[in-house]
Amino acid sequence: xxxxxxxFGPATGITDGHTLGAGWASxxxxxxxxxxxxxxxxxxxxxGRHPIVGRLPNALTYGDSHPYGPLLLPAEGALAAAHxxxxxxxxxxxxxxxxxxxxxxxGTHKVAWSASVPLPANLLRELARWxxxxxxxxxxxxxxxxxxxxxxxxxxPGPYTLRLPSPRPVWDLLAERRxxxxxxxxxLSISPPETRLFYFGGEDPMAED
Numbered sequence: 637x638x639x640x641x642x643x644f645g646p647a648t649g650i651t652d653g654h655t656l657g658a659g660w661a662s663x664x665x666x667x668x669x670x671x672x673x674x675x676x677x678x679x680x681x682x683x684g685r686h687p688i689v690g691r692l693p694n695a696l697t698y699g700d701s702h703p704y705g706p707l708l709l710p711a712e713g714a715l716a717a718a719h720x721x722x723x724x725x726x727x728x729x730x731x732x733x734x735x736x737x738x739x740x741x742x743g744t745h746k747v748a749w750s751a752s753v754p755l756p757a758n759l760l761r762e763l764a765r766w767x768x769x770x771x772x773x774x775x776x777x778x779x780x781x782x783x784x785x786x787x788x789x790x791x792x793p794g795p796y797t798l799r800l801p802s803p804r805p806v807w808d809l810l811a812e813r814r815x816x817x818x819x820x821x822x823x824l825s826i827s828p829p830e831t832r833l834f835y836f837g838g839e840d841p842m843a844e845d
Contacts, residue, residue, distance in 0.1 A: 638768075639745065640745050640746060640767055640768050641745065641746045641747070641748065641763065641764070641766070641767025641768070641769075642745070642746075642747050642748075643747075643748045643749075643750070643755070643760075643763060644661075644664070644665065644747065644748070644749045644750070645749075645750055645752075645753045646678055646707075646708060646750070646751050646752060646753065647708060648661050648664060648665070648708070648749065649661030649662075649663070649664050649665075649669075649708075650671070650706070650708050656671060656706060657671060658670050658671040658708060658711075661708055664747075665740065665747055665749055666718055666720070666740050666742060666747065667710055667714050667715060667718040667720050667738065667740060667749070668710070668711040668714040668717065668718065669708055669709065669710055669711060669714070670708075670709055670710070670711040670712075670714075671706055671707070671708055672705075672706060672707040672708075672709060672732065673705065673706045673707075674705050674706065674707055674728075674730060674732075675703045675704055675705035675706070675707075676703055676704075676705060676707060676728035676729045676730055676732075677699070677700065677701045677702060677703045677728065677729050678699045678700065678704070678726070678728065678736075678751055678752040678753075679697060679698065679699035679700075679726075679727045679728075679736075679752055680697070680698055680699055680724040680725065680726055680727065680736035680737050680750060680751055680752045681695055681696070681697050681724055681725050681727055681736070682695070682696040682697075682698075682723055682724040682737060682759065683695065683723075683724055683725060684721070684722055684723055684724070686721050686722075686723055686739070687766070688723055688739070688759075688762045688763060688765075688766050689723055689724075691758075691762050691765075692758055692759060692762060693758070696756065696758070696759065697727075698752060698754070698755065698756045698759065699751075699752030699753070700752065700753075700754075703729065707728070707732070707751075708751075709726060709732070709734040709735075709736075709751060710734055710735050710738065712734075715735055715738055718740060719740070720738045720739065720740035721738060721739050721740070722735040722737070722738050723735075723737040723738055723739060724736045724737030724738075724750075725737075726751040726752075734751075736750065736751035736752065737749070737750045737751065739763070739766065746766070746767055748763050748766075748767075757776050758776065761774070770799075770801045771799065772786065772788075772798055772799055772800075773788060773796060773797065773798055773799065774797070774799075775790070775792075775796055776792075777789060777790040777792075777796055777826075778790070779798070783836070784835060784836050784837060785833070785834065785835055785836070786798060786800075786833075786834050786836070787831060787832065787833045787834070788824065788826075788831070788832050789829070789830070789831040789832075790826045790828055790829070790830060791828045791829045792826070792828055793826055793827060793828050794825075794826060795823065795824065795825055795826075796823075796824045796825075796826055797821055797822070797823050797824070798821065798822040798824065798832075798834070799820070799821045800819065800820050800821060800822070800836070802820065803818040803819060803820045804818065804819065804820075804836045804837075805817050805818070805819075805836060805837055805838050806819045806822060806834055806835070806836060807834065807835040807836075807837070807840070807841055807842075808832070808833075808834060809833040809834060809835050809841065809842075810832065810833050812842050814840070815834075822834060
């Protein structure tokens with residue numbers, strides 16, 4: 637969102653191209669990091685009271701089983717010292733108990749860091765919301781959008797809501813009809829696989845010249 641949020645992964649700043657260390661990651665993230673010369677599979681369990689976690693499924697776990705290292709993790713007590721918020725616990729294949737997911741608000745920008753990748757779609761969506769992005773849909777549907785056009789594709793049946801950044805005239809391009817003059821949301825019933833396509837503008841996009 638205009639450079640206000642950056643999301644970093646398990647090897648962020650681990651090297652300058654010649655040597656390994658935790659200093660570069662500590663400077664980028666604003667949280668003291670520690671390099672642990674061990675290999676492990678990387679998984680994170682989302683937990684805690686932060687609003688980001690509150691919108692996720694209970695005990696959401698993500699990551700992969702491939703062991704790699706060295707490990708770059710927050711130093712003991714570093715999150716509290718940096719006033720960062722823990723969102724998850726790193727679960728590694730040896731005895732270490734460290735935060736595995738955290739966010740920090742720097743005022744002018746925000747950062748998020750995860751000990752594991754890939755991040756699931758619902759977590760990415762909540763991080764984007766926290767970073768100030770407009771979230772078009774709260775479900776895991778495929779959304780493509782611009783200021784004038786939006787499309788939603790879904791492979792799961794049921795109701796969906798496409799939320800617009802501001803009230804605007806909406807045209808259903810596939811049904812070739814106007815839905816309203818100042819809508820801030822479009823409620824959809826999807827029979828999968830289905831794609832819906834909408835245009836935002838005052839003039840009829842189907843009108844012939």
